[in-house]
Amino acid sequence: MERIRILKKFEPKRENLLLLLHALQKNNRQNYLMEEDLKSAAQYLSLPPSLVHGAATFYSMYSLKPRGQYIVRICQSPPCHQMGSSDLIEEASRALGVEVGETTPDGLFTLETSECLGICGVAPAMTVNEEVHGNLTPERVRAIFSEKRRAK
Ligand code: FES
Known part of the structure; x- marks a missing residue:
């Protein structure tokens, strides 16, 4: 599956979180992070989901709602x-x-x-x-x- 293929490009280390979110978002045709992306990133990096959600909402380069091309x-x-x-x-x-x-x-x-x-x-x-x-x-x-x- 596409999401897993993207995750596996990164070592499962906490410091890869932002790059990983960026890659997941870039892969989405509507330029945003889906709930499933955040869950998968948290699981893959063994991080609390709240921390991943916090990063995705703190940085303005990420969006949790669909955007344009x-x-x-x-x-x-x-x-x-x-x-x-x-x-x-x-x-x-x-x-x-x-x-x-x-x-x-x-x-x-x-x-x-x-x-x-x-x-x-x-x-x-x-x-x-x-x-x-x-x-x-x-x-x-x-x-x-x-x-x-x-x-x-
Ligand atoms: S103020 Fe630095 S690019 Fe606009």
């Missing part, structure tokens, strides 16, 4: 904020027709905000899954979404 995360930490990230969030929300935390009805995009993405030199910044985009304008954000839609 593309996770859009716009940085709202001070350097990006000063460079206009609020305008980007507004434009993204308008372009996608969803509020922050929501997924488009076609299941393509989930809009999220994030703390510093570690690329303040190119603020304002956002990520789309693993892709990093900097020096953004509202127009560029809209164009990126159109490119993704066309690529479908």
Whole structure:
């Protein structure tokens, strides 16, 4: 079974918990961790289920509810904020027709905000899954979404 195959890629050590959760989430077509994923991770690492659940809810990179194929995360930490990230969030929300935390009805995009993405030199910044985009304008954000839609 797929879940077991993923678990077995990791040594059953506590310090592998975050990587393991990441791999399980990445394997899910809707980009989230199912209850069964958390249970399996706890069992495999011999950890209390509450600890695994706590990690999955503490870190914003994990989700316990279904998300879109593309996770859009716009940085709202001070350097990006000063460079206009609020305008980007507004434009993204308008372009996608969803509020922050929501997924488009076609299941393509989930809009999220994030703390510093570690690329303040190119603020304002956002990520789309693993892709990093900097020096953004509202127009560029809209164009990126159109490119993704066309690529479908
Ligand atoms: S503050 Fe936005 S990337 Fe660092």
